[in-house]
Amino acid sequence: MTDTLNKENKLLEVLKEEFKLLSGKVKRSRRVEVVIENEQIIPILLFAKERLNYIHFSHMSCVDWIEEGKFEVIYILWSPEEKINLLIKTKVAREGEDLPNIDFIWRQANTYEREIREMYGLPFDGLVGREEFILEDWDEIPPMRRDFITNEYVSETYFEREGREDAKDVREQILGRTDEKLPDFAKKYSRD
Amino acid sequence: MREKSTTLYIGPQHPGITGNMMVKLQVEGDTVVKAETHVGYLHRGFEKLMERRNWLQSFTIVCRICVPEPDPNEENYARAVEEIEGREVPERAKYIRVMTLELARIASYLLWYGGQAGSAGLYTMPQWSVGDRNYILDLFEDLTGGRIYHMYIWPGGVRRDLPKGFKDKALKTMDYLEKRIDEYDKLLFENSIFQKRAKGVGIIDKNKAIEWGVVGAPLRGCGIKSDVRIDDPYEVYDKLDFEVPAMEGGDVWTRALIRRFEIRQSINIVRQTLEKMPGGEFYNKIPNPMKWKIPAGDAYVKTESARGEFAYYVVSDGTNKPRRVHVKGPAYVHGVTLLENLLVGENISDVSFIMNSLGTCPPEIER
Numbered sequence A: 001m002t003d004t005l006n007k008e009n010k011l012l013e014v015l016k017e018e019f020k021l022l023s024g025k026v027k028r029s030r031r032v033e034v035v036i037e038n039e040q041i042i043p044i045l046l047f048a049k050e051r052l053n054y055i056h057f058s059h060m061s062c063v064d065w066i067e068e069g070k071f072e073v074i075y076i077l078w079s080p081e082e083k084i085n086l087l088i089k090t091k092v093a094r095e096g097e098d099l100p101n102i103d104f105i106w107r108q109a110n111t112y113e114r115e116i117r118e119m120y121g122l123p124f125d126g127l128v129g130r131e132e133f134i135l136e137d138w139d140e141i142p143p144m145r146r147d148f149i150t151n152e153y154v155s156e157t158y159f160e161r162e163g164r165e166d167a168k169d170v171r172e173q174i175l176g177r178t179d180e181k182l183p184d185f186a187k188k189y190s191r192d
Numbered sequence B: 001m002r003e004k005s006t007t008l009y010i011g012p013q014h015p016g017i018t019g020n021m022m023v024k025l026q027v028e029g030d031t032v033v034k035a036e037t038h039v040g041y042l043h044r045g046f047e048k049l050m051e052r053r054n055w056l057q058s059f060t061i062v063c064r065i066c067v068p069e070p071d072p073n074e075e076n077y078a079r080a081v082e083e084i085e086g087r088e089v090p091e092r093a094k095y096i097r098v099m100t101l102e103l104a105r106i107a108s109y110l111l112w113y114g115g116q117a118g119s120a121g122l123y124t125m126p127q128w129s130v131g132d133r134n135y136i137l138d139l140f141e142d143l144t145g146g147r148i149y150h151m152y153i154w155p156g157g158v159r160r161d162l163p164k165g166f167k168d169k170a171l172k173t174m175d176y177l178e179k180r181i182d183e184y185d186k187l188l189f190e191n192s193i194f195q196k197r198a199k200g201v202g203i204i205d206k207n208k209a210i211e212w213g214v215v216g217a218p219l220r221g222c223g224i225k226s227d228v229r230i231d232d233p234y235e236v237y238d239k240l241d242f243e244v245p246a247m248e249g250g251d252v253w254t255r256a257l258i259r260r261f262e263i264r265q266s267i268n269i270v271r272q273t274l275e276k277m278p279g280g281e282f283y284n285k286i287p288n289p290m291k292w293k294i295p296a297g298d299a300y301v302k303t304e305s306a307r308g309e310f311a312y313y314v315v316s317d318g319t320n321k322p323r324r325v326h327v328k329g330p331a332y333v334h335g336v337t338l339l340e341n342l343l344v345g346e347n348i349s350d351v352s353f354i355m356n357s358l359g360t361c362p363p364e365i366e367r
Helices: A002-018 A038-050 A109-120 A150-157 A171-176 A184-188 B046-051 B055-065 B071-085 B091-118 B124-144 B166-189 B192-198 B216-220 B252-276 B331-342 B348-357 B362-366
Strands: A023-028 A031-036 A056-065 A070-079 A084-093 B005-010 B022-028 B031-038 B297-305 B308-316 B322-328
Touching: A002 A023, A002 A031, A002 A038, A002 A084, A031 A038, A038 A070, A038 A084, A056 A109, A056 B308, A056 B322, A070 B308, A109 B331, B005 B348, B022 B348, B031 B331, B031 B348, B046 B055, B046 B322, B055 B071, B055 B322, B071 B091, B071 B297, B071 B308, B091 B124, B091 B166, B091 B252, B091 B297, B091 B348, B124 B166, B166 B192, B166 B252, B192 B252, B192 B348, B216 B252, B216 B308, B252 B348, B331 B348, B331 B362
Parallel strands: A031 A084
Antiparallel strands: A023 A031, A056 A070, A070 A084, B005 B022, B022 B031, B297 B308, B308 B322
């Protein structure tokens, strides 16, 4: 166990020497996390791929921290030799800022970027690819943003089918057949 | 004179995959010159739904992401939550989880057998393998109450202990399936139609495979030994004895052989887990699910599913609901960038054949 953690600590030291990290830590064995400014994304990804042999691009994700007005974007790389997942995190403003496109480093990043652009409305500078990926004719705010409220959208967009008004919470109706009462604790989690 | 190119739409419904996905092909004669993957037919917004549900309610959703093999989703979600919270899982539960995952892998491969043979026009194979898959679904029904969606592996352990007589029944089923592999060989691998169709088709370049994000059987079919169970062991895989087959070739034929060998390994693992399984608790009880808060933090976990590396990135902000659950199935890469490049230069009739050999599963792409 200590032996494997040595590998992780060594990776962190190398990255600390080369780049100005905002923070960095070994999360557990085989997981190292660094936080960087978004100008450094391309240099650090290229460094990890070309010099440290983190050649496998595993994952790319986005988290909406609406309270801070920021998106957090996470790039996850894997080294088949070291067997470590390197998580590179960066934050970018929700409005008015963009991130560099990285699909010239790993072509599969194109798919992730297109999805994030569509679902969060975060633009990638220089990203070429069909505008629509999963959604079709979507003109609301990007749906994975925290301020897109699914319930409100559904109640504004769709109408109740006639004759289905009583189908909202059928528990009362079913219990009524046998004169049973809905227990209090169940009422608390009722849909209405 | 140059042949005129034509646009051809394959899908959303076609035999190459489980689920709906369209591939827009540009063809000259019957050769594909350009392919574009179009998804969007199965988007149900699971990730968004989970952000509005508490941690336990979200657990009931994750298995719906993949029909042929829901268990890696459950296991990934459970392990991510446990990792953020720091919850211990009893040893017995870990063995039961591994057994469930391996049973799901066998079931998924049997379904794949059917799809792969069916897309080559060999229709006896699907009848046999899907019929045999039912024996595994029977085991799941005994174990979890559900045949397809199990909702069995949850944070803290598993939902139920093994029922009475389960061990004997499972071992008998494994013996039966092991014999059936030889029958499948006669039907599929010794069939000259399958050999001619599969050899030299859909070749993945070995030198580029890792960089292109190929995982699972397609990567092992390029001669690269890579498996999450070995590279980043989870649950009790490091205590079990099994081999990961890898073969040079990179074509549909090699990928099919890899899966065939893996069924035998999975049968072996199921037997080992049943033998080595310790007694004791199977569940570390969670607090009242409605008030259950997970400390702020994030976790990246992955499992080796039948189609390759299946990963979850889960973020908690300290409340009783997940902040973000990002699901990444192997098809996210296999079905889009890899497939689009692999189809160029192939024959139209091989499109669904290649798609099946990559294990493309559209519900993973759009969730």
